[in-house]
Amino acid sequence: MSDLHDVIVVGSGAGGGSSAYRLTQAGLKVLNLEYGPLVDEEDLGSFEQYYDALPRLGYATLKKCTQRPGPGSWKRSKYFLYPEEESYAQAGEGWYWRRYRNLGGRTTWWAGVAPRMSPRDFREAADDGLGPVWPLAYEDLEPYYDWIDLNLGRVGASEDHPDCPAGKPQPPQGLRCGERIIQATCERLKGEFPLLRYSHSPKMIASQETGPGRAPCHYLGNCMEGCRTGAKFQSNMHYYPRALASGNLTLRPNSVVAQVLVDGDTGRATGVRYVDRVGKQHYGAHARAVVLAASTLETPRLLLSSKSTTYPGGMANGSGHVGKHLNDHVQCSVTGYLPPLYGHAAYNDDGYTFGVMIPRFTRSYQKQKGFIRGWEGRSGSGKGIDGQVPGFGAALKQGIRAHYQARVSLLGFGAKLDNPKTFVELDPSGETDGYGTPVAKIHSAYCENDRAIFRDIKEKYVYILEQAGAEHIRASAEPAPPGTSEHEVGTCRMTTDPKEGVCDGFGRTHEVGNLFIADGSVFTQQTDKSPTLTIMALALRQADFIVERFKRGDL
DSSP, X not given: OOOEEEEEEEOOSHHHHHHHHHHHHTTOOEEEEOSSOOOOGGGOOTTXXXXXXXXXXXXXXXXXXXXXXXXXXXXXXGGSOOGGGOOEEEEETOOOXXXXXXXXXXXXXXXXXXXXXXXXXXXXXXXXXXXXXXXXXXXXXXXXXXHHHHHTOOBOOSSOBTTBOOOSOBOOOOOOHHHHHHHHHHHHGGGXXXXXXXXXXXXXXXXXXXXXXXXOOOOOOOGGGOOSSSOBOOHHHHTHHHHHHTTOEEEESSXXXXXXXXXXXXXXXXXXXXXXXXXXXXXXXXXXXXXXXXXXXXXXXHHHXXXXXXXXXXXXXXXXXXXXXXXXXXXXXXXXXXXXXXXXXXXXXXXXSSOEEEOOOOTTTGGGGTOSSOEEEEEEESSOOOTTSOOSTHHHHHHHHHHTTTEEEEEEEEEOOOOTTOEEEEOTTOOBOXXXXXXXXXXXXXXXXXXXXXXXXXXXXXXXXXXTTOEEEEEOSSOOOTTTTSOOBXXXXXXXXXXXXXBOTTSBBSSOTTEEEOSGGGOSSOOSSOSHHHHHHHHHHHHHHHHHHHHHTOO
């Protein structure tokens, strides 16, 4: 391919979609390469209930799929990898890995939980002394958080919490019966935990009409399976129609990027080499700037694979930090059943997934409990059954009917600390995937701080349910396997000092002035928050920076 583009964007999820949209709206000519195909609307399962998929469990589509999708994901499993494309090996405690290959990436198959990071999230490393401080502040991202709220739509609580700024949300749905019972319990417990709040979750859901093609949520539920009406933000539905309409976007799905190309004289990125996933042909594409938004695991693999005489240790890896500092969330689940709701008639009250958030409320005592950083939680109620329902045969059916509206769940996400045993590298075996790119090896382990956070989540959630009078309380025995949250960040972290990281505060790599990164890998520190909203805000801010550099003639 001989055409010279202004920018090549690799990936189309939260970061890549934000980049492609913002750059094309500013008039730049963008080539956007996405590993997977377009998403078939018939595969979006928002009009189905979870139990509709239970008899299948995804097995009908698993013959070609390397990842077990689990209940409810029998359709989206077709957007996972095939065996011949396997690109990861694992070591240590093992990484529960799922990777979606489709236009829109994970934004098609997510719950939509999107809290803002708080001002002290950005400076927490200065307080506890662990690792570098973010090279930007909350105030730098606030205009982009606001833009997302007003232009893409986000619901949530209207009042600020010290660890969760409200922003400019739309009105959320009402709480369900079980959630109201837990909310009343949390209010009673504020004498012990002043910052405890059980309230509406900040979610990328529109409850009001928000621009073309964005219908308000109808509260049917099953958000994780993709939203046909577009009420939940999905990059492929809300960015790409407008990016394509600009006339500035060339979109190529089923394009597997294998290498970043470099000019040996200047050291600048000149483009990428990619493979057509269907026809297997190899292509080269060239641009004045390259944006990698392939994911926290895929971007470092691509950089480390892009070796040359100019960059023998991998591109932008002079500091040796590419692939290091891999972090996700420490995850713990606690469930129970509320007796006041036994025998309640089943009715359509699904709402959207994870309708409640419990912001971090442990700062005042966490050091006494033996850990730093902290955790936040999510909750839901009703329409759930697990192994705690008694009975067999007719008795089991009766038990399900009696307990169907009574179940309540609490899910905690803790900030996993930097750990020298948790990182991604190129597999020393030299194995490659089906496109000739070296396979990555993921190393993972929990440290004692992670396990202390897990114990605190478990203790607090069991206590809350006990105080609510719940029965059949069931808690995770161990932290969920690393990677379960799908919130991994940090492998190309942004830092002020080039020796400590890979990018600057705009996601521009320290070593290569026209190579940018716009996914979760740029996070300087893990927080207790889901990262998606901040990935989007960082990518939008970076795109404005790139546009300004084009105007100056610097790119």
